[in-house]
Amino acid sequence: MTSNTLNNSNPDTKSLGGSNQKGSGPTKGAAASKWVWNDTTAAWILLTPLLIFFAISVIYPLFETVRLSFYDIRGVAKPVWAGFANYQKLFSDANFLNAMKATFQWTIASTLISVGIGWALALMCSLAPSQTLVFRVMIFAAYGVAEAVSGFMWVGIYRPDAGLLNSILNGIGLSSWAQPWLGDVNTALWAIIVAYVWTQVGLPLMTCFASIQAVPRNLHEAAFIDGASPIKTLWHIVMPLSLPGVRVAIFINLLASLKAFDLIFVLTGGGPIRSTETIGYFMYRESMQNFKLGYGAASTVILLLAVLLVSIPVIVKRTGDAK
Amino acid sequence: MKNRTPKWVLILVGLIAVVWTIPILGIVITSLRPLSEISLGWWRTEELSFTLDAWTKVWSKYPLAQSFWVSVKVSVLATIIPVLLAPAGAYAFQFLKFKGRRVLLIIIINAFVLPNQLVVIPLFRLWREVGLIDNIWAVIIPSAGLSFAWAVFLVKNYLEDFPKELIEAATVDGCGPIARFFHVVLPNSLTPIAAVAILQFLWTWNGLLLPVVFLRSEITLTALLARIQGVYDRNWDQVSVAAIVTTVVPLIIFIIFQRYFTAGASTHTGSKE
Numbered sequence: 001m002t003s004n005t006l007n008n009s010n011p012d013t014k015s016l017g018g019s020n021q022k023g024s025g026p027t028k029g030a031a032a033s034k035w036v037w038n039d040t041t042a043a044w045i046l047l048t049p050l051l052i053f054f055a056i057s058v059i060y061p062l063f064e065t066v067r068l069s070f071y072d073i074r075g076v077a078k079p080v081w082a083g084f085a086n087y088q089k090l091f092s093d094a095n096f097l098n099a100m101k102a103t104f105q106w107t108i109a110s111t112l113i114s115v116g117i118g119w120a121l122a123l124m125c126s127l128a129p130s131q132t133l134v135f136r137v138m139i140f141a142a143y144g145v146a147e148a149v150s151g152f153m154w155v156g157i158y159r160p161d162a163g164l165l166n167s168i169l170n171g172i173g174l175s176s177w178a179q180p181w182l183g184d185v186n187t188a189l190w191a192i193i194v195a196y197v198w199t200q201v202g203l204p205l206m207t208c209f210a211s212i213q214a215v216p217r218n219l220h221e222a223a224f225i226d227g228a229s230p231i232k233t234l235w236h237i238v239m240p241l242s243l244p245g246v247r248v249a250i251f252i253n254l255l256a257s258l259k260a261f262d263l264i265f266v267l268t269g270g271g272p273i274r275s276t277e278t279i280g281y282f283m284y285r286e287s288m289q290n291f292k293l294g295y296g297a298a299s300t301v302i303l304l305l306a307v308l309l310v311s312i313p314v315i316v317k318r319t320g321d322a323k
Numbered sequence: 324m325k326n327r328t329p330k331w332v333l334i335l336v337g338l339i340a341v342v343w344t345i346p347i348l349g350i351v352i353t354s355l356r357p358l359s360e361i362s363l364g365w366w367r368t369e370e371l372s373f374t375l376d377a378w379t380k381v382w383s384k385y386p387l388a389q390s391f392w393v394s395v396k397v398s399v400l401a402t403i404i405p406v407l408l409a410p411a412g413a414y415a416f417q418f419l420k421f422k423g424r425r426v427l428l429i430i431i432i433n434a435f436v437l438p439n440q441l442v443v444i445p446l447f448r449l450w451r452e453v454g455l456i457d458n459i460w461a462v463i464i465p466s467a468g469l470s471f472a473w474a475v476f477l478v479k480n481y482l483e484d485f486p487k488e489l490i491e492a493a494t495v496d497g498c499g500p501i502a503r504f505f506h507v508v509l510p511n512s513l514t515p516i517a518a519v520a521i522l523q524f525l526w527t528w529n530g531l532l533l534p535v536v537f538l539r540s541e542i543t544l545t546a547l548l549a550r551i552q553g554v555y556d557r558n559w560d561q562v563s564v565a566a567i568v569t570t571v572v573p574l575i576i577f578i579i580f581q582r583y584f585t586a587g588a589s590t591h592t593g594s595k596e
Contacts, residue, residue, distance in 0.1 A: 040421040042500035046411040047427075050471055053404065057442055057468025058434045064445035076451075121339065124332045131333060135340035137578055142343060144577030146529035148545035149566045152552060153346035156353065156559070162363045164349065198346065206581075230329070259438040262531040266549050280440050287444050288536055297444050304441060311436040319429050 069298035075291045086298035095274050096299060099282040102189055103306070106196075106260060106278055111253040114197045118204025119246055125205070126212040126238060127230055136205060143202030151266025154195040158182050158267075182268050185275045192267050192276055196260065204249035211245030212238055254310050258303065279303040347570075354378065354563035361559060377560035384558075387565055390547040394528055394569075397459050397466070397543055401527040404467035405474045406520050410512060412471065413478035414504045418490060428475075435472030439532050442469070447536060461537035466527045474519045481515035482508065521580045525573045544569040 037045065069086055071079035090096045121139065125132040142150065157164040160180035169178045181191040215238055223233040261280040264270060270277040270285060277285065279299055287296025308315075353365040355373045381387055415421075416428045442465045447456075455461040485508065493507045534546040542550065548569055551562055 037499055037501060039419040039500055042504075043415040043419040043421040043424070045501065046415045046419075046504065050408040050412045050475075053408070053464065053468040054431060054434070054471050057446070057465040058437060058472075060449075061442040061445040061465075062437070064448075065441055068444060068448075121336060124336050127329070127332050132336050135336045137581060138340040139343045140581055141347070141574060141578060144525060144529075144574050144581075145347070145570050146531070146545050146548075146573065148529070148531050148548045149350075149570045150346065152548060152562060152566045153350055155552065156349050156365070157346060164345075164364065164366065167364055167366075198343070201343075255436055259440060261440065262545075265531060265535070266552060280438065283440050283443070284532070284536075288447070293444050293448070300438075300440050300444065303438055307436050307438055311433075315433045315436070319433070 065297045065300050065304070068294050069301045071294040071297075073292065073294040079294065082294065086295050089295065090298055090302065095277065096279075096282060098274065099277045099279050099299075100302075102276060103258065103260075103278040103280070103303075105189065106193055107254060107257045109190075110193050110196050110200060110257045110260075111250060113193070114200040115204040115246060115249050115253055117197070118201045118206075118249060119208045119242070121201070121205050122208035122212060122242065122245070123234055123239060125209055126242075127234065129213070136209065140202035140206055142199050145199060147196075147199060147262035148266050150195060150199050151263050154191075154198070154267060155182070157195075158191055183272055185272055188268055188272060188276045192263055195267065196257070196263050199263070200253060200256070203252060204246070207249045207252075208242050208245035211248075212242045215241045251311075251314060255307060258307050258310065279306070350563040350566050353559050354561075354567055356560065358558065358560050365559075377558075377564050381561040381564040384561060385547065385551060385565060387544075387547070387568060390542055390544045391568060393459060393538075393541050394543040394545075394572075397462050397534070398524050398528040400459070401463045401466040401470070402520050402524045404463070405470045405523055406516055409471055409474035409519055410478050410509060410516055411504060412475045413482055414508050416475065417479050417482040417485070418503070418508070419500055428479075432472055432476045434469075435476070437469070437472075439465075439469065439530075443532065443536050450537060456537060457539040457541070459538070459541070462527075462530075462533045462543070465533060466523075466530065470519075470523050470526075474523065477519055478512060478515045481512055485512070517580075521576060525577060528573045 068079070070082060070084070072082040072085065073079045121136075125136055145153075155163075158181040160166060160178075160183065163181070165181065166178040169175060179187065181187050219237055219241075220233060223237055228236070259280050260278050261284065264276055264278060264281050265284070268276045270281050274285075280303060283296045283299045283303065286299060287293045349365055353361055354377050355375070356365065357372060357374050357376060360367065360370050360372065412431070416424060446461070446465055450456045450458075450461045489507050489511070490503055493503045498506060528543075529545060530543075531545045531549060534543040535549065538546060544565070548562070548565055551565060
């Protein structure tokens with residue numbers, strides 16, 4: 001490795017061919033005629049601006065959050081060392097325990113439902129790729145709508161007085177089912193999950209569809225020649241081969257829903273009686289509204305651990321692959 | 324393969340797609356009808372008339388134009404930074420040999436799992452110290468910084484298939500590592516760079532957490548929308564206009580460039596299998 005840093009030659013230049021035997025004669029000659037940086041210097045020149053941003057917005061917050069989680073901080077007063085007190089308090093705080101439960105419920109439910117629907121849609125769309133293009137875009141469009149906006153849209157659907165959902169229920173004679181969806185502790189979380197699924201389905205639809213499109217055409221043809229029906233082809237060939245897309249979608253959805261904040265902020269603000277607070281929202285409430293920064297930081301560390309738990313298998317795999 | 328698609332598949336997918344657009348349709352119609360008619364629901368047709376009233380009034384009632392401009396500034400700047408810096412980083416990681424390359428790459432790429440929430444408390448304290456609260460850079464810096472994880476990954480992924488001959492030829496011609504980047508690699512990797520730009524622009528524009536925490540007086544559209552709803556001001560028609568204004572820019576970009584998402588997704592899959 002170190003020999004490469006002595007001149008600017010890329011190790012790949014050694015494979016240039018017969019005329020360039022043993023080392024990099026022409027390269028060196030050309031390089032000597034002009035002043036050029038070696039790889040190491042060039043790499044650091046190219047990377048430094050990026051690393052500054054990265055350090056400020058990832059590295060520093062990472063360590064600082066962990067550090068602050070061991071302090072008792074009230075507003076702008078001087079932080080007081082608190083040891084594990086914040087963590088002990090968290091695990092005896094009914095609101096936090098509920099936030100953990102809500103996060104778990106939210107993450108599992110929204111991932112399973114949106115990936116399930118998205119995958120099923122992708123499989124159906126793959127039967128007629130060109131005819132369903134418009135439909136795919138229509139469904140995918142919801143993924144491009146800001147959660148702040150979709151929150152507003154769903155308030156219009158859920159509101160108790162003249163919401164679309166209650167009106168439909170009344171219209172088809174199920175008035176007894178109508179209720180204040182976002183105002184009831186029993187339904188509020190599920191109501192937000194449904195709204196969230198609405199925004200998310202587009203992603204698994206697209207990733208699954210993309211990996212189905214990558215299924216070699218001749219596999220379809222072989223199945224066709226063998227007399228398999230489209231549905232059979234779908235079941236035995238396309239579905240197994242679309243699994244990469246499904247895995248990506250599950251992974252992205254899990255991570256995104258663990259961090260959930262926007263939709264809850266707009267739809268319920270964590271209510272009623274803090275029943276729809278996820279960990280991500282709990283942290284916002286404790287640190288930005290109750291000004292308990294240390295306490296909020298401790299809950300962020302818990303969130304971080306949850307995120308790492310989900311992603312470590314992927315990280316390990318990717319890290320093993322990295323060259 | 325032609326015409327062997329069962330009809331019911333098309334009908335079912337079409338039906339789902341139509342249902343899927345109802346929430347969007349709802350706010351569009353709400354914004355176009357007088358409040359008196361839609362107080363019981365935008366779908367009521369006992370009286371049916373259309374008006375652009377809300378569209379003209381909303382601008383004076385809410386600082387919509389100002390927020391639009393804030394959103395544009397924040398999103399454009401937070402997009403330009405990774406578009407300029409991520410390809411340089413990806414190039415360095417892919418084609419240059421230097422000490423610590425592997426470790427650094429692993430750290431940067433894996434940071435994409437970190438939640439946005441992580442930056443809130445430390446940066447809130449830091450910005451308070453340096454007086455950046457209520458300054459758009461308070462949102463731009465972390466938005467850009469958090470993007471590098473996936474942006475570098477996306478571009479580097481593309482560069483893995485970059486023809487090595489081009490780089491070798493440039494080396495033979497006396498191009499140094501930085502010149503090779505600017506003259507050979509950069510002009511030939513516009514596809515992943517476009518993908519980075521589009522994704523980053525959309526995510527910044529649509530983001531709510533960072534603007535809500537770091538901005539006070541001049542806020543982004545998403546934060547404005549959340550604030551309008553927060554005060555329980557049920558001018559449904561006007562809030563709908565605000566919602567549409569918030570959505571229209573990213574939605575147009577999104578629909579035009581949606582194939583880049585697919586491209587991004589498929590490179591993701593490709594790399595992991």
